[in-house]
Amino acid sequence: QSVLTQxxxxxxxxxxxxxxxxxxxxxxxxxxxxxxxxxxxGTAPKLLIYRNNQRPSGVPDRFSGSRSGTSAxxxxxxxxxxxxxxxxxxxxxxxxxxxxxxxxxxxxxx
Amino acid sequence: xxxLVQSGAEVRKPGxxxxxxxxxxxxxxxxxxxxxVRQAPGQGLEWMGWINPNSGxxxxxxxxxxxxxxxxxxxxxxAYMELSRLKxxxxxxxxxxxxxIEDAFDFWGQGTMVTVSS
Numbered sequence: 001q002s003v004l005t006q007x008x009x010x011x012x013x014x015x016x017x018x019x020x021x022x023x024x025x026x027x028x029x030x031x032x033x034x035x036x037x038x039x040x041x042g043t044a045p046k047l048l049i050y051r052n053n054q055r056p057s058g059v060p061d062r063f064s065g066s067r068s069g070t071s072a073x074x075x076x077x078x079x080x081x082x083x084x085x086x087x088x089x090x091x092x093x094x095x096x097x098x099x100x101x102x103x104x105x106x107x108x109x110x
Numbered sequence: 111x112x113x114l115v116q117s118g119a120e121v122r123k124p125g126x127x128x129x130x131x132x133x134x135x136x137x138x139x140x141x142x143x144x145x146x147v148r149q150a151p152g153q154g155l156e157w158m159g160w161i162n163p164n165s166g167x168x169x170x171x172x173x174x175x176x177x178x179x180x181x182x183x184x185x186x187x188x189a190y191m192e193l194s195r196l197k198x199x200x201x202x203x204x205x206x207x208x209x210x211i212e213d214a215f216d217f218w219g220q221g222t223m224v225t226v227s228s
Binding site: 002033035037044045046047050051054056088090092096097098099100101102103104 | 145147154155156157159169171172205207212213214215216218219220221
């Protein structure tokens with residue numbers, strides 16, 4: 001039931017910059033805030049970015065979010081081994097009248 | 111500190127029901143919505159709905175209407191999610207999460223694994 005589309009995987013070497021896309025539609029990404037969650041193996045999701053580009057306290061500034069039209073992106077700069085996790089975007093969908101999540105992207109640090 | 115602690119793993123047969131609890135602490139229970147999100151093995155996250163602990167009002171995702179029920183007990187700051195008529199593809203990790211004023215899910219429970227198998 002994922003309405004938001006993400007690439008299944010992304011990778012980079014330590015120190016590199018990795019970008020993950022989140023493709024939606026006018027009823028979700030284009031008209032509502034986008035959120036990003038990080039899920040380390042075997043753990044619950046953790047809030048990474050809220051309201052498109054805001055970081056909660058404690059989240060390193062290596063993580064940044066942006067939105068343009070029906071797409072959003074999460075960038076991880078200065079990639080570190082501890083960034084190896086699954087990343088999911090989310091947004092409210094006006095047509096479905098509910099939250100929708102992305103398909104998820106697994107980030108691997110080579 | 112804010113904590114959401116869920117009940118333990120459950121195994122049910124197809125057609126049965128399951129009720130998962132989410133005990134909260136460290137904040138005013140009635141000030142924040144509680145959401146339920148599930149994740150089937152190897153799959154993405156799926157939002158199921160929310161409950162307003164203050165009023166008891168609920169909103170369910172369309173695909174769950176008629177077979178999910180979310181309730182709360184304010185006296186013990188606990189939210190519940192009950193899923194009925196279970197099928198094998200309801201096998202998943204079920205999470206509760208709190209949403210804050212920015213509508214972000216800022217704190218999550220540890221998850222409850224529900225396995226549906228005959």
